[in-house]
Amino acid sequence: MNRQAQSAVLFLLGASLLHAGTTDLYLRYVKAGLRPLLLAAGAVLIATALATAWYERRATNRKKSTEPPTPASPHPEPRISWLLVLPLLALILVAPPALGSYSATRTGTSLQEPLAYPALPATGPLRLSVVDYAGRAVYDDGRTLTGRRIQLTGFLALDRDGTPYLVRMALNCCAADAQPVKVGLTGRIPPVLQPDTWLEITGTYTPHRVKDPVNDGPIPFIEVTAARPVPTPKDPYDETWNT
Missing domain, CATH: 2.40.50 (OB fold (Dihydrolipoamide Acetyltransferase, E2P))
Incomplete structure (x- = not known):
């Protein structure tokens, strides 16, 4: 998982926290008094994702303009890292019922x-x-x-x-x-x-x-x-x- 993919995952996670915090969904996970902290965490994650994507893009552009082209030697990222997306999908797609x-x-x-x-x-x-x-x-x-x-x-x-x-x-x-x-x-x-x-x-x-x-x-x-x-x-x- 490269930096751009990481920033995308961070952005989606932050957006999910903001969505949960601005609806009643968060009450299935935490008590009502923690709502401000949940919203703050979502905002921080989104800001981090945007900053990561911006710095990575700027570094890539600088590298292209200052270095001569080199033969491609791809280094595939480990696919297992994409398992980190599963908790995010669970948060987005599944609203757990309250304990009964x-x-x-x-x-x-x-x-x-x-x-x-x-x-x-x-x-x-x-x-x-x-x-x-x-x-x-x-x-x-x-x-x-x-x-x-x-x-x-x-x-x-x-x-x-x-x-x-x-x-x-x-x-x-x-x-x-x-x-x-x-x-x-x-x-x-x-x-x-x-x-x-x-x-x-x-x-x-x-x-x-x-x-x-x-x-x-x-x-x-x-x-x-x-x-x-x-x-x-x-x-x-x-x-x-x-x-």
Whole structure:
């Protein structure tokens, strides 16, 4: 792969990063807070590609004007270097689905104790993330949840014994480190449960909790009073991690 080909690959990679960063595609790879860095990286790659192509062209023109012609002695580039293009094609052509119930049921809940409990509105239903509800239910014993109507959104996962969980994959940085946080469902559960279905759950706090069979981590429950399917959210991951 010569310098011109390298600059073309760099340009395409930078353009792909800019495309992902200016659409919702990047949310399948990294958390929303990293969007500025992703856009900056794409811009740097494009600038590097253009600079490389310009310097290579100028060097070639200078060499042609100052050196006498010499017999051609081609040195073919190793073809294996073109395998570097495969990750680029994957980024351009394949949008990976968000991690779902398959990963959630094979990975233990990764709930961690929150550093703080932000104040909640005094009236109306509480719209909480799965991570926020689980943290308050387990580590604060539901003190801020008792007697309140609560709404959670997540995807459905079924344990080996059929226990339904509402799950959100929480991440620190990117999808590679995403881990599930699970909330068990009890009460008025829909009669037909399809894994990976996204649901908006309305319910109330219950002190019931179990240990995750995968890693013995705590899984709180919510008493469901209503449930309805909802579309997959624009950002399928939960960034509320240790907050």
